[in-house]
Amino acid sequence: MNVLVYLIPISIFLGGLGLVGFFWSIRSRQYDDPEGDANRILTGEYDDHPKP
Amino acid sequence: MSEVQISACPACVAAPAAEEAAHARDVRDTRFVLSLPAIYCAACISGVERELIKQPGVRAARVNLTLKRAQVDADEDVSVDDLISALTRAGYEAYELDAGAISATETDRKGRAILTRIAVSGFAMMNVMLLSIAVWSGASDVTRDMFHWISAAIALPAIAYAAQPFFGSAWSALRVKRLNMDVPISLAILLAGGMSLFETMESGHHAYFDAALSLTFFLLAGRYLDYRTRSVARSAAEELAALEVPRATLADGTVVSIADLAKGALVRVVPGARVPVDGIVVEGASELDRSLLTGESLPVEAGVDTIVSAGEVNLTGPLVVKVTAAGEDSSLHRMADLVAMAETSRNKYTSLADRAAQVYAPAVHLLSLAAFIGWMIATGDVRHSLNIAVAVLIITCPCALGLAVPAVTTAASGRLFRSGMLIKSATALERLAEVDTVVFDKTGTLTEGRPELSNLADIPPHARGVAMALAAGSAHPLSAALYEAARAAGVEPAPVSDIREVPGQGVEGRLDGMPVRLGRAAWLETQALAQTATYLKIGDETPVAFAFVDHLREGASEAVAALKRQGKDVVLLSGDAPAAVADIARRIGIDAWDAECLPEAKALRVAELTRSGRKVLMVGDGLNDTAALAAAHVSISPASALEATRVVSDMVLLGKSLAPLGEATQVAVSATKRIKENFNIATLYNLIAVPIALAGFATPLAAALAMSASSITVSLNALRLTRFTKR
Numbered sequence: 082m083n084v085l086v087y088l089i090p091i092s093i094f095l096g097g098l099g100l101v102g103f104f105w106s107i108r109s110r111q112y113d114d115p116e117g118d119a120n121r122i123l124t125g126e127y128d129d130h131p132k133p
Numbered sequence: 134m135s136e137v138q139i140s141a142c143p144a145c146v147a148a149p150a151a152e153e154a155a156h157a158r159d160v161r162d163t164r165f166v167l168s169l170p171a172i173y174c175a176a177c178i179s180g181v182e183r184e185l186i187k188q189p190g191v192r193a194a195r196v197n198l199t200l201k202r203a204q205v206d207a208d209e210d211v212s213v214d215d216l217i218s219a220l221t222r223a224g225y226e227a228y229e230l231d232a233g234a235i236s237a238t239e240t241d242r243k244g245r246a247i248l249t250r251i252a253v254s255g256f257a258m259m260n261v262m263l264l265s266i267a268v269w270s271g272a273s274d275v276t277r278d279m280f281h282w283i284s285a286a287i288a289l290p291a292i293a294y295a296a297q298p299f300f301g302s303a304w305s306a307l308r309v310k311r312l313n314m315d316v317p318i319s320l321a322i323l324l325a326g327g328m329s330l331f332e333t334m335e336s337g338h339h340a341y342f343d344a345a346l347s348l349t350f351f352l353l354a355g356r357y358l359d360y361r362t363r364s365v366a367r368s369a370a371e372e373l374a375a376l377e378v379p380r381a382t383l384a385d386g387t388v389v390s391i392a393d394l395a396k397g398a399l400v401r402v403v404p405g406a407r408v409p410v411d412g413i414v415v416e417g418a419s420e421l422d423r424s425l426l427t428g429e430s431l432p433v434e435a436g437v438d439t440i441v442s443a444g445e446v447n448l449t450g451p452l453v454v455k456v457t458a459a460g461e462d463s464s465l466h467r468m469a470d471l472v473a474m475a476e477t478s479r480n481k482y483t484s485l486a487d488r489a490a491q492v493y494a495p496a497v498h499l500l501s502l503a504a505f506i507g508w509m510i511a512t513g514d515v516r517h518s519l520n521i522a523v524a525v526l527i528i529t530c531p532c533a534l535g536l537a538v539p540a541v542t543t544a545a546s547g548r549l550f551r552s553g554m555l556i557k558s559a560t561a562l563e564r565l566a567e568v569d570t571v572v573f574d575k576t577g578t579l580t581e582g583r584p585e586l587s588n589l590a591d592i593p594p595h596a597r598g599v600a601m602a603l604a605a606g607s608a609h610p611l612s613a614a615l616y617e618a619a620r621a622a623g624v625e626p627a628p629v630s631d632i633r634e635v636p637g638q639g640v641e642g643r644l645d646g647m648p649v650r651l652g653r654a655a656w657l658e659t660q661a662l663a664q665t666a667t668y669l670k671i672g673d674e675t676p677v678a679f680a681f682v683d684h685l686r687e688g689a690s691e692a693v694a695a696l697k698r699q700g701k702d703v704v705l706l707s708g709d710a711p712a713a714v715a716d717i718a719r720r721i722g723i724d725a726w727d728a729e730c731l732p733e734a735k736a737l738r739v740a741e742l743t744r745s746g747r748k749v750l751m752v753g754d755g756l757n758d759t760a761a762l763a764a765a766h767v768s769i770s771p772a773s774a775l776e777a778t779r780v781v782s783d784m785v786l787l788g789k790s791l792a793p794l795g796e797a798t799q800v801a802v803s804a805t806k807r808i809k810e811n812f813n814i815a816t817l818y819n820l821i822a823v824p825i826a827l828a829g830f831a832t833p834l835a836a837a838l839a840m841s842a843s844s845i846t847v848s849l850n851a852l853r854l855t856r857f858t859k860r
Binding site for chain 1: 174175176178179196197198199200245248249252253256259260263264283287
């Protein structure tokens, strides 16, 4: 059972990493235009004016 | 130079410079927001952006496909009209939006805040659940205590952060000595957290950290759904409002905002434009379409000294109007008083969720108190009794109830939005489900306010060609309709020369040396008909009348038929002349109608119906309907309505067709049914779980199972609403 000493912190840390990632995606406004982003990736031309 | 740059605080040097740069950009930048209702694909995005960037003076353009909008950064001398016409030429429909009326950033921030809280509670819930599995499967003594301590370390900060919206709302309700749904929620979360911490310290068997967290998580999800529905509706409503950019053209040609107009200023109104202010005509002659204000479909003559009101449409000649009232003071805005009075009655409506909360909240508290007292008397063990009281509180907590209503409204309003209907008020669906009488306005609602030639067959053939040739020379709606009808019937225009428009009267020309005239009855010295008509005089012949009927709005007959099929009474109230109203009522199949109604009379009729126990749905678009719309149980207006009218309506039809009306009432009925079903499901769960909790057999595992199962059933039941769309 001693392995729990490592496993529990590791699992919480990994979960926390996901949480931080989610915060970052909210902060950088990645949910502002989900439909547009889904479509932009399909265009052949380079996006010269990416969102600031 | 480098000597100057070196300083103890480089930021002190940089900051003012950055501020200056930002300020300078503020001044130079002009930011337009364009609405692009027809874009849908990747090619549209790059097409619109490329087209906009090509325009001289445009610095940047960014399309948002979700909102169907484009933001444009451009130099000050760039005109929006040029951008719009460039886009229209390239095949993209575009309108200007008033950037000030769109406050997307503010609402976005709120949505992001709820999402963050959901993420935190979800993260904590999953970790604590994992730790709890070990406890449920039999961890004991030191291991159990350690797991409880770790759970507490994760759960308590997460609750403190994520459950704040509930605490805030519960506190503000308690402060005014009321109970709302958030009071039992907050109490359950706090008691579960506190009790579990105490149990952990005493190395007890049961800790409810997972229950407290999943409660927070599910309820926040309900909150977010609720918020999404409202914000979608709000942003679409804002967009409708922003479409009318309030501007007026002064007599010298400069364009100013309505807010900057002073009394006595001279404003030019070109044919086809809406009169922006209240005033008196000082120059020019024309005809005015007053249908939005009074419901009359017949245009009225306007000349020097005619009094005009904001909202009327100028039809034939240019007018110069001296402003008597603009903006807030104009008749359009004064109508708001009438509306405010009528609206108070509707605010008394209590939603199903509130009614459920009024019964539920006290019941939950009393039950859990009873459990505590009962076990105290039976065993005398405070800790055990408190444990059972907390279990009762958690199990009865309205987790499913918190999801029951938002899940259904989200599903229903999403479905109606796809069929072109926007729900502005939170309780509109429930009210719509109760409706048994539908009152329609005529001009602009059942009809498009667009004339249609009705008697081409009765016109002598030689007159048709002459009328067509004359009509081609005028922009008057009757001329346009006449020309269109003649063209559709394959009429060849006669060789009429010297065509000249006489503002406010008609068109005249010469045919083989004979004078020919098309226009008002009075101008041709003939008797006018009782309906909308224009008259043609060739030389000295007797004038010929061209009669027009209103063009029915698309889907009007279907909507009326569908409403009648559902067993609702349909009534037509119009401010127009009896002959015109009777004609429309006959064509559309409405038996009960009333003509020449003043705005007050309409509101009075609606109030009368309400007093006699009817639940009235009012559908109208004009200013004359505004009071009636506000007085009705629930109200709908088309997107073409005046802004003041749309503001008082609970729902707005986004497309041109009226057909979604029939579907809307059906969806409303089934949505209300789902809400009630969901309440029943939640109650059923409680009926099973509460006796178990009261008997003291409820473990944290049982609580977690009951809560998740009821939340998921309720959400799935709500989703059935969207499923039957696809059929």
